[in-house]
Amino acid sequence: MSHNPASQYPDSYYAASSSRHKDYPSLQESIQADICVVGGGYSGLATAISLQEKGYKVVLLEAAKIGFGASGRNGGQLVNSFSRDIDHIEKQYGKDTASAMGAMAFEGAEIIRGLIDKYQLDVDYQHGGFFAAFTDKQMDELAAKKALWERFGNQKLRLVDKQEMAKIVNTDAYVGGLVDEHCGHIHPLKLALEEARAFTDIGGIIFEDSKVIEIKHADGDKLSEVITGKGRVHAKKLVLAGNAYMGNLEPKLARKSMPCGTQIITTEVLPQSLAEQLIPSRYCIEDMNYKLDYYRLTADNRLLFGGGVTYGGGDPASIEKYLRPRFESVFPQLKGIKIDYAWGGDFLLTLSRLPQLGKIGDNTYYAQGYSGHGVNTSHLSGRILAEAIDGETRRFEVFTSLPHYPFPGGRMMRVPFTKLGAWYYGVRDKLGW
Numbered sequence: 001m002s003h004n005p006a007s008q009y010p011d012s013y014y015a016a017s018s019s020r021h022k023d024y025p026s027l028q029e030s031i032q033a034d035i036c037v038v039g040g041g042y043s044g045l046a047t048a049i050s051l052q053e054k055g056y057k058v059v060l061l062e063a064a065k066i067g068f069g070a071s072g073r074n075g076g077q078l079v080n081s082f083s084r085d086i087d088h089i090e091k092q093y094g095k096d097t098a099s100a101m102g103a104m105a106f107e108g109a110e111i112i113r114g115l116i117d118k119y120q121l122d123v124d125y126q127h128g129g130f131f132a133a134f135t136d137k138q139m140d141e142l143a144a145k146k147a148l149w150e151r152f153g154n155q156k157l158r159l160v161d162k163q164e165m166a167k168i169v170n171t172d173a174y175v176g177g178l179v180d181e182h183c184g185h186i187h188p189l190k191l192a193l194e195e196a197r198a199f200t201d202i203g204g205i206i207f208e209d210s211k212v213i214e215i216k217h218a219d220g221d222k223l224s225e226v227i228t229g230k231g232r233v234h235a236k237k238l239v240l241a242g243n244a245y246m247g248n249l250e251p252k253l254a255r256k257s258m259p260c261g262t263q264i265i266t267t268e269v270l271p272q273s274l275a276e277q278l279i280p281s282r283y284c285i286e287d288m289n290y291k292l293d294y295y296r297l298t299a300d301n302r303l304l305f306g307g308g309v310t311y312g313g314g315d316p317a318s319i320e321k322y323l324r325p326r327f328e329s330v331f332p333q334l335k336g337i338k339i340d341y342a343w344g345g346d347f348l349l350t351l352s353r354l355p356q357l358g359k360i361g362d363n364t365y366y367a368q369g370y371s372g373h374g375v376n377t378s379h380l381s382g383r384i385l386a387e388a389i390d391g392e393t394r395r396f397e398v399f400t401s402l403p404h405y406p407f408p409g410g411r412m413m414r415v416p417f418t419k420l421g422a423w424y425y426g427v428r429d430k431l432g433w
Contacts, residue, residue: 008065012343013266013304014072014189021197024066027207027231033059035389036226036233038212038249039241040064041071042375043367045195046111046382047239052204054390059233060204061226063211067192069245070374073345075264075294075306076188077129077284078112080154080180081105083353083373087148093402100398102152104384108376109183111383112191119198123191124299128283129183130160132174138288142178149180156181168281173330177288185284185296188375207231212249219362237389240366241382243348243374250366256356256404257369259346263319264306265327266298266341267334275301278331293326303327303334319344357381357399365389 009015035051037044040062052058062068082089086105090098116125133139139159146157158179160168165176196206207228215238216225223234240250248254270278275297279285284296293307305327319342328335348369355377356369365388367381381399388396 009068009072009189010343010345011341012073012189012264013298013302013341014187016341017187017298017300018189018193020066020193022200024062024196024200024206024208027061027210027228027233030232030234031059032223032234033057033205034235035059035237035239036061036224036235037239037241038215038226039069039239039243039246040066040196040206040208041069041192041241041243041245042195042378043241043243043381044239045071045192045199046379047241047367047385048204048382049115049195049199049202050383050386051389052199052202054386056389058199058204059235060199060206061210061212061228061233062206062208063242063245065208066196066206067189070243070345070348071192071378072189073264073343074188074262074375075284075296075304076185076375077286077294077296078109078183078185078376079129079286079373080109080183080376081149081373082355082377083370085145085148086152087144089354097398097401100395104380104395104398105149105152106154106182107383108378108380111379112186112376113184115195115198115379119194119201121191121194121198123194124187125184126186126282126284126296126299127181127184128281129180129185130168130177130281130283130285131180132169132177132285132287134174134287134289136175139176141288142176146178154180154182166280168283169279169285170277171330174287179283183284183376186375187299215249215364217361217364224363236363238364239385239389240360240364241368243368243370243378245346246368250360252360253356253366253368257348260349261344261346262306263308263323263342263344264304265320265323265339266305267303268338268340270297270301270303272301274333275303278303278333293330295327295330302340303331303337354402355381355399356402356404357384357396358404359400 034056035058037048037060048058048060086102161176210228214227218224226233286294295305320339357367370377384395
């Protein structure tokens, strides 16, 4: 029987337009597995599916509900590369690291499309994306991005000038942009729920409402122990994949990352003719500002619009008041339109803005800190963690070689330090520097 999850999730468009085909039990006993995955978002699910496909017995623990965190709340855009692009990686970490990471920069979207095809996932997939430029300087940046990405194998890119803009997105806000046919968009909560279904269909075990309160790490051949309120899992290997919703369960990881909030609104259903007029391409769109806005049409013709960052996590007092002026400046014809849903969620920022993959001791693996590029990068990370646990560590070692910096001044200083940087870039956006 299908259950409406709206009462179990934040009051979002995604919760209202999904149905859970299955409720998973809470862990009430002591069990054993080859691998215990902590976290029922994309990182955990992608790792769990990969390992289950390789023949391991995998148990996944979720503190709330599958996709409760960022995986069920995000903009739904399959954006390629990392939050820091390959040219920055090359400058900071050298050509070899850049080549290795560049070879993986477009894999996340392919993994998602592969799962959709293999397991017949119903996720409202729509191909195509567009990076929108407000200024000629941003157009120059996009021309450089196109050349960079083509160097690493993405041949599905096309620069668009002001004249051609109306076929992509019908607004006077931009001077042009870059089409990326390699990316696309999905309904994010449906993707998490469908991946959970695929995982259990191939023998994986999920427990929801099973918050981990303690981990007893073991080295060598001994079993580690994961303890919840009413049960425990003994496993040879552990995967920590809670991201911004991990809290302080593992302090070593918490020091090196910071939760940040982002907000989204969804309009009422638009007439088909208006929806087609706004975004004829039906691509997902993001602008080129540092504190960027992102938006797209949903399968039922609403405008879904997100943007802004609250450092330290949480939401502004009124999400609608915060976002309405932003989308009305792009689409003045939507002035005063009814907003049906407004919600927020936290993603995890790292100081380098690069993902952190690594190990604690012999047997505990982790992935976190996608810094706003989580949909694709979480799926890439899941595959890489599964490879490493299965003995193929080459790609995992590319990520473990990157420095994982703690935020300066410890946890107390993370928010003011990052806000200062964001203020600077916000000023740059406004002045067109």
